[in-house]
Amino acid sequence: MERLIEILEELNPDVDYKTCEDLVDGRHLDSLTILSLISEIEDEFDVEIPTVEIIPANFNSAKSIMALIEKLQEE
Amino acid sequence: MSFFDLGFAFLFVPIVVLIFIIVPKKVKPLVLLLASYILFFIASKFLIIFLLLSTLSIFIAGKKLNKIDELKTKALEKKDIDKKEIKEKFKKKKRRIVLLVILFNIIFLFIFKYLKFFTININSLLDIFKIDYNFTIIKLVAPIGISYYTLKAISYVVDVYNGKIEADNNFVRLALYLSFFPQILEGPISKYDEVADNIYNATKVTYHNFCFGYQRILFGFFKKLIIVDRLNILVKQVFNNYTSFNGLSIFIGIVSYTMLLYMEFSGTMDVVIGTGEIFGITIPENFRQPFFSKNITDFWSRWHISLGHFFKDYVFYPVSLSKPLKKITTSLRKKFSVRTSSLVAGGIALFCVWFLNGLWHGAGYTYLFFGMYHFLLIFMGNIFEPIIQSICTRLKISRTSKKYYSLQIIKTSILVFIGEMFFRADSVSQGFSMLGRMFTRLFVLSKNEFYRFGLDFYDVILIIVGLLIVLFIGILKEKNISVREEIAKKHVVVRWLIYYLLILSIIILGAYGNSYAPVDPIYADF
């Protein structure tokens, strides 16, 4: 989780990722940032995020991103 | 056809509502479907066959995809097999079907919308190579809303393919999704899981929904009749005679055009969403106060939202995360930062998005230019973002302050105005020459400069007051205050007074009748 927040802060430092619940819906992350985020996560956590999973619900908070990573790691 | 025809809102809709109320529950979806087809038929006559073909194609494709999935599960149950190979095999099968259906739907779109542009260009190409042959130019009248329902059809099959939704076994539900009458002319391009069940399961028209729906419709009429049809006079004057206006007037003209476009399209959406509301159907919003955007990316998440979503989900991510582009990103990762290494893949994907976005708006160079213009703005914005960030930190400029935000809004709006100027211009070169005049002849006054806008004093006042009302409602919305809920809470006298004021202002102050030429629905042609 800490590693994820580090990644996020590196991409856009203006947001408090511990509490923010609307990263996508509140437009704190634009699509190009999400792209960087995905490639960073795939590198870091050794998962592959399919395009189907790129929906606001999965990226709206650090918690939900983590949940997605864990789900993908299990598969 | 236009949703601002009185016949639609005050004759067609009430009749549908009435029938919808009296028929038994089971038949209700059929009533909506029939109403949709009747409306389509009124507007496009027998071209309705193409809508039916599209519907049928995605219905069959959905079922096929389902079947393949079933077969796959069965095949995977067997022991001693290479699971990966089987998965691959079935994936290929599915992909073939999806591509086929997409192609099938796109071909119609191509024939109706792009064939003329295409043949003209081929012909001029032949001319350049001195080949003495010309293809006949065929201009076809397209079925209404073909640009909208085709995208909906594509989104449905791709979502089924990805397993995001299950294929629909109910033909009526799927057909309704594709053709639901308020959405048929100008969208929004809703996704299947956003609206299909909602429409199919609509059961009653409550008093509350009926009132709220009509309020929303009336607000759309307000925008159209008070603002749009007046601004149209000025916009026409400036764009058709731009060589005789100075830079300031041209600037007023392009601001007016953007406002006209916004009011026309969002007003239509008010009618669309209001009509849905009457039946208790929530159609997702297509606009969210676009002129409060801090940059162009933000703007496009607030303007024609459904189109932006479509391109993001079905073009941007699939392209940028495709295998070859991913490889590039990974190899760049070794040398550059995360952000920079994603820029290549992201840039290519963005280019595709904006090329298609331009093309979707119409077959013409002005539209392609419009797309490329936005591509450049967004791409540059992303390249310069880190630089701006560091400059701001160094100069201790707070990027979250109100002042900074206001400047961002102004900057974004001006960029949008310029983009829409090219969008409206007859040619790209006209756009540039208008842009040039804005810089070189800003205050050169000529005879009757403002008289030639074609508006009298009262028109100007009405446009400004109208826009201020819309702005005021927008500001409240940005603060998450719903004006309609607020009004609903007020005492009945105040409430009714507001409604009467709205209705009477539309009827008396509206720009219709002998001395005004109404604007044709702009977004219906795309």
Next chain:
Amino acid sequence: MKNFIKSIIFCIILVVLLTVSIYFLIPQNNIRKYNFLNILDYEILEEEDNTIDVLFVGDSLVYSSVSPMEIWNNFGFTSFDCSTPAQLTETAHEYIKIAIERQHPKVIFLEANILFRDPAKRTDERKIKDLYDRYSIFDKYHDNWKDYLSYGKRINPTKGYYYINRTNKAKKNNYMEDKKVREKIPDINIEYFNKIIDLCNSNDIQLILFGVPSMKSWTYAKDQKANEIANEYNLTFIDFNVNNMLDIDWENETKDEGSHLNYKGAKKVSQYLGNYLFENNLVENHKEDPSYDDWNKAYNKYERLIEFN
């Protein structure tokens, strides 16, 4: 049930408010003198008494082909289009009767096409359209508040003319070719035509027949018959259709494929008629008369309409 009653009350109040606003929007100059519904049917009642010297009476061909404001601007004559969609001869008679109670025109131009329109063959669709035309009050008058604020009264900028600048070119059609058929005028129309003539005679008005250029409404047979009638009653018949007298360019000067003229065509017809009045010295030029200043105001409005629409 409560909601139902509420909606009914809402609608009733709305209707009351609309009626009140109609009262204020209808031309104030005359509303007290005339029945409210008459003003809707006979646009000329909006005009000041005894100001109009020429009437153009007929159907849609008239209000799309004759622009009194063009005649005013070029010749200083005051005229008015007393025309209604698909007008019948009996309506024309009624219109003239009402008009001459308040105006003392010296010349009436009667468009010949209305003589051929059989009231017995009136379709239901036409009847519904008539009703709509009659009661589309807001369409016609909602913009009047601007006049009240600027001039203190209604200024009619078109004087019955219906401005349309759209072009929808006509296919080639030799409509004035002799197709060896005869056209008949219904008896009832003859009856009212006689009444119109009597009205004109007893009020010292010169009656002139004219046939507006129209590929779709006019035929060779009608032309023959109209000439016959003109001879029989010893009337002048201005026949624009024969040999395309005004050189109407059917590719550019019609708004609906040859049925009606557009503004460009209307300018030609108006110019001819104005010139006809001038050359035969039938009416007076009021251009410099200060009591006709409203006509200059109206012309300014008209000019704007033409320039920006």
